[in-house]
Amino acid sequence: MPVIPLFFAFLLTRGRITRSEWLTRVAIAALVCAAFGDLAGNAFADVGSGPFALLFIWSAIALATQRLHDxxxxxxxxxxxxxxxxxxxxxxxxxxxxxxxxSNRFGADPASRADYLKVNIAE
Incomplete structure (x- = not known):
């Protein structure tokens, strides 16, 4: 899977994510938005950092929605x-x-490991 769609997949509000995945994605979004917001803020004053703050708020809401789905x-x-x-x-x-x-109405369990140690002895 290409890297760019994978990076922006956290902006979708469908499906379910685990607690650890939620915390990891929120931390990454916070660091990325803070870094680019700081760079844009230094270059364009407060007008430059505003869009990155909005991007973080939107991504945090999307991730929290996925977590609530779980x-x-x-x-x-x-x-x-x-x-x-x-x-x-x-x-x-x-x-x-x-x-x-x-599974619930929002999708399959993301932490499920049903086929983890399944061995087919017929082969």
Whole structure:
């Protein structure tokens, strides 16, 4: 698979991702957006860093939506983050929950290892 579509695959809000994959992708998006935002900010002042801040917010919402899909919730549950104090805590707790162990309406279990040690002795 080419590198460019693979890099931008995290911007999709379909499917499910594990906790470790979610944390890794958010960290990478934060580092990339901060680095390029700093470069653009030095070159074009605040106007240059703004698009990278928006790109990070969009990618963080997309990744959080995929993570919520893993526990069986819709992405619209992120709206609870606007409730003062309790809302952000509830959203973080939901994002850090263990995912559903089998398929749900959002797709197959990304952590499933059903065929991991399957051996075909007929061959």
């Amino acid at each position: 526990i069986g919730r819709r992405g619209s549950a992120l709206v609870f983050a606007i409730v003062p104090v309790i809302g952000p805590i509830w959203v973080v707790v939901q994002l850090l929950k263990r995912g559903a162990e089998h």
